[in-house]
Every structure is written in C-alpha cells, then in structure tokens.
Amino acid sequence: MPACSGAGRAAPRAPARRRAPASKSGGHPMLSERSAAVVGATAGVVAEHAVEITAAFYPRVFDAHPELLNLFNQGNQATGEQRQALAAAIVAYAGHLLAGPGSSSFAPVLRRIAHKHVSLGVRPEQYTIVGQHLLAAVGEVLGDAVTREVHDAWDEVYWLFATALIAEEGRISQRVGADPDRVWRPWRVTARTVATAEVISFDLVPAGPEPLPTFLAGQYVSVAVDLPGGGRQARQYSLSRAPGAGSLRITVRRVPGPAGAPAGAVSSHLHDQVKVGDILDVSPPTGDVTLATGADPLVLISAGIGVTPMIAMLGHTARLQPERPVVAVHADRSPDHHALRSEMLEMGALLRDFRLHTWYESGVGRPAGIGTATGTGATAGAGGSRGESRHSGTVDLDAVPLPDGARAYLCGPLPFLRDARAGLLRRGVPAQRIRYEVFGPDLWAGSPT
Structure with missing residues (x-):
C-alpha cells in the first residue's frame, strides 16, 4: 500500500482484483x-x-x-x-x-x-x-x-x-537483488564512532557468507531491532560512506521526543545498547536519490543529520572524480553539533575545486569537536579548514557562489528543504536538477513547492 510498511512470509503473488485493470x-x-x-x-x-x-x-x-x-x-x-x-x-x-x-x-x-x-x-x-x-x-x-x-x-x-x-x-x-522472503540479513557491528554528543556511526559487515552488496552514493538501508517489551521496529538510515570501503556505515542521531515525550525508540536502542560485535538485521541498500553520473558541478545542501548522504556523495566524487567542482552547504546548531565535519573537509581537500559554507545558530567562532571511536580500524578525522566559510544564523543561498550547470542535492528537515529549493530556483537552478531526500514520511509528496 502507499506508505504501508510490512514484511510477510507467504510466497509473492499478485493481489486479487475485483475488476480488470484500467487502460x-x-x-x-x-x-x-x-x-x-x-x-x-x-x-x-x-x-x-x-x-x-x-x-x-x-x-x-x-x-x-x-x-x-x-x-x-x-x-x-x-x-x-x-x-x-x-x-x-x-x-x-x-x-x-x-x-x-x-x-x-x-x-x-x-x-x-x-x-x-x-x-x-x-x-x-x-x-x-x-x-x-x-x-x-x-x-x-x-x-x-x-x-x-x-x-x-x-x-x-x-x-x-x-x-x-x-x-x-x-x-x-x-x-x-532483494529477496522478499528474506529481506533482513544479519550484519555485525565492527566499529562504533562517536561523532557528536547526539550522533554515533556504526560500521557493518555481513555476519554470514553473503558478499557486501553494491550500492550507490545517496542510498540507505533499513535496520530492524527488537525493543524492550517485545516490539520490533525498523528505521531507514542513509549510508554515510561512499561505496568501495569494504563495509557499510550508518550514522545515527538520537531522535529527541516531541514535547517532552521519550526519545526515538530505535535510535535510542542503537545508541544505548548496540556494541562492537553485536548483530543487527539490515535490508539491502535502496533509495532513488543517488549521485548522477557526468561531470556537472555539484551543490550538496544539508542540515543536521541530513549531512549523511552528502558525505557518501562527496566521498564518491573525491575518489573517482576529483576534478568535479563541489559546493557544500550545511546548517547546524553549532560546530559541536556538526557531525562528520572534519571528514567532509578531508574529502574536500582531495577535490580540485571545493568550498564548504556552514551556517551555525551559535558558536561560529568555536572549533568543531573531534569524534572518538572503538572497534576494528575505526578512526576519526583530524579536521581542517580548507575551503570553509562560516556564517551565523540560517542559510542564505544568495551568499553562496553557485557554479553554472550544477546539480543540487538536498537533505534535512522539511522547512529547510522548502527554503533551500526555493533559493535554488530563485538562483536559476532548474527544478529537474534539484533532488531531495527527506528522513521520515514525505509530507512534501506530490507538491514540492
């Protein structure tokens, strides 16, 4: 069903209809x-x-x-x-x-x-x-x-x-290569990296004999966990590392509860319970907002944990197309809340033409915090400042030099996406060159204006 989520066990079959399909x-x-x-x-x-x-x-x-x-x-x-x-x-x-x-x-x-x-x-x-x-x-x-x-x-x-x-x-x-009879496969956590006080990255490898699946920068996986009380829930997490690393990585922000309600059940479980060596049920990578081929300049615009697919896109570009121009724009509460910032700058340093524009609500003059890691081969970036322009307040795309012929990718809260898309359209970026990823239900469906 539209916006239905569930996994059955019977063999696939077409649903019964009461009339012939329309023409x-x-x-x-x-x-x-x-x-x-x-x-x-x-x-x-x-x-x-x-x-x-x-x-x-x-x-x-x-x-x-x-x-x-x-x-x-x-x-x-x-x-x-x-x-x-x-x-x-x-x-x-x-x-x-x-x-x-x-x-x-x-x-x-x-x-x-x-x-x-x-x-x-x-x-x-x-x-x-x-x-x-x-x-x-x-x-x-x-x-x-x-x-x-x-x-x-x-x-x-x-x-x-x-x-x-x-x-x-x-x-x-x-x-x-998704098998409806066996969507969930066991994956082992090989590293757990603290990116900020609210964000943790988990490196994952198959726990069974299956090979690492191929995926495209910008895609996500679903992760299903058994919660206290017997409930089971699944959430989607963007893959926050480019293909070719030998593992998958998800970067999870602890979701705060609305109006004093408990924090997100799955994100809290991952933060509080999951350790290196644990097994998680993970789906094959899917997602349609993926990095386009070609040499067109890229504009990557994100807010908060929306940075995760942008990191994968940036890493893929830095490894395979270092000559491709990239402008990254990110909004966050403060440098301390900006997850994966040092990694973004390290990858940007591999590009011939890269600029990062950050907007922080507070603490613009402070250096960003450094992540800590546990597990096999887990490291945190050393940071840097090449190509970064910092600003206070909310994102103003009129202050960002945009390359001609760019393709833009957006990820963040819905109001942020609306403002960013409107700003790009105002600057002359065609609507068909703007793609967006939204975490959670797509309340923009059918009318991204």
Whole structure:
C-alpha cells in the first residue's frame, strides 16, 4: 500500500482484483471514463477529509492485523506524520490520474515509496489488506456520500496506485537483488564512532557468507531491532560512506521526543545498547536519490543529520572524480553539533575545486569537536579548514557562489528543504536538477513547492 510498511512470509503473488485493470495511454495509467468523472467530482471532498480518512484507516488495519503494529513506524504514528503523508500521496495520485497522459509529476513520489517498501519487505498481498481497510475508512468518514459508484471509483484509484507500486517494487527488487522472503540479513557491528554528543556511526559487515552488496552514493538501508517489551521496529538510515570501503556505515542521531515525550525508540536502542560485535538485521541498500553520473558541478545542501548522504556523495566524487567542482552547504546548531565535519573537509581537500559554507545558530567562532571511536580500524578525522566559510544564523543561498550547470542535492528537515529549493530556483537552478531526500514520511509528496 502507499506508505504501508510490512514484511510477510507467504510466497509473492499478485493481489486479487475485483475488476480488470484500467487502460493505459503511453504507459500512463488511466481511470475508466465513468470513474474519472466520479473522482473528478469528489476529489475536493476527499482531499478536504483525507487526513481524517487516514486517521480512521490506521486503527482499523491495526485492530484487524495487530501483527502489522511492529512493521509501521510507531513514532510517526504518534506524531500524525504518517497519516498526513499517506493522505497527501493518495490525493496527489488521484490528481495525477485526472491530469492524463501528459502528467509525470508523481513518478518521483511513486519511486520514493517503492524503494522504501522494498527495504521493508512489503509484499504484494498486503495491498489487498490495506485497500480493504482504506476504503472502509473512506466510508466511515464520508458516510452516506460514499455511494457504490463513489466507492468503486476510488477503489479503482487505489488499485491503479497499488499495481503501479507493485510493478516498480518488483523492478527494484530484481535490480538490487532483494529477496522478499528474506529481506533482513544479519550484519555485525565492527566499529562504533562517536561523532557528536547526539550522533554515533556504526560500521557493518555481513555476519554470514553473503558478499557486501553494491550500492550507490545517496542510498540507505533499513535496520530492524527488537525493543524492550517485545516490539520490533525498523528505521531507514542513509549510508554515510561512499561505496568501495569494504563495509557499510550508518550514522545515527538520537531522535529527541516531541514535547517532552521519550526519545526515538530505535535510535535510542542503537545508541544505548548496540556494541562492537553485536548483530543487527539490515535490508539491502535502496533509495532513488543517488549521485548522477557526468561531470556537472555539484551543490550538496544539508542540515543536521541530513549531512549523511552528502558525505557518501562527496566521498564518491573525491575518489573517482576529483576534478568535479563541489559546493557544500550545511546548517547546524553549532560546530559541536556538526557531525562528520572534519571528514567532509578531508574529502574536500582531495577535490580540485571545493568550498564548504556552514551556517551555525551559535558558536561560529568555536572549533568543531573531534569524534572518538572503538572497534576494528575505526578512526576519526583530524579536521581542517580548507575551503570553509562560516556564517551565523540560517542559510542564505544568495551568499553562496553557485557554479553554472550544477546539480543540487538536498537533505534535512522539511522547512529547510522548502527554503533551500526555493533559493535554488530563485538562483536559476532548474527544478529537474534539484533532488531531495527527506528522513521520515514525505509530507512534501506530490507538491514540492
């Protein structure tokens, strides 16, 4: 299901449908003429109540299938972000269908959802469960307005969405070698590096006979842990080292709890419990926001722990394309909170044309802290200042010289992404040359403006 996460055990099979697939035009899924008219007439009211619908959906599906509780991010359930993201995705996909064959704006959102589903082991048959309870939630919220005609039209929207995701997930699984029957593989922690007071890096190698998987700079893995009380949860972490190192590395920030609530369950478990030699369940690397080939200049813009995929991209470029110009922009609370800064400068020193612009809310004049490490072969960077410009306050892209023809990559909190993208567009960077990664539910889905 869109924004559903879970791993089943039965053999893969296509979900049952109650009608033949709708026709396509040039590869674009199309609603039947009758359903298109109904969806067009009711899209406004569904959009108005979309968050209410998804809020009703999750309790329904959890009551009927409590085994799925451990497979959804319960932190995002508590904040309401997951239901907002699901609502946005459904409304955006309906708009995509109504726009007709010329519309391609939803394709990046669909790819993003599909990559996450592959990393979590979502199964085709689970879409049937989700569709049943989602349409029931529509009826619960909208009441008598949901006639049989309205129900069937939105059921068609759902199944076009579901079949598009299933097809894309199949392609991704084949490409990355993901086995739906065995998504989780055991990986051993070989190093634990303290990057800041809130951030720790973990080096990982396969604990079994499987070789290290290939991956692209910018991709992530899912990590599943068993929590106190019997719960099991999975989270996604960007790979914070470039391919070719002989191990994978994730860099984990302890997620603070909102409004005095407990800190993030998985990040706290990794920080407090996981030691060198421990085994973690890890998925194959996935993710569609990856470093483009070619020699175009790069602009890497990050905030907080959003620096992690940028480190992998920078490292890959420094090793294979040292002549490629790179501008890095990073925002953080202070130099002490800036994870992997010294590593960024060390890799930047290998580039012919590199500049780092940092914005700190406080402590601009202080040197950044140095990381500490334990484990086999773990080191922390020595730091440096080559090519760095420090600033106070919030990022101002108008103060950053941008190379012509650049490709930009963004990662950080959603308000930061919106501001950064707007700044790049204002500076003349085309929208198709701007890619973004967001940690957690994509509340920007379908409308990155």
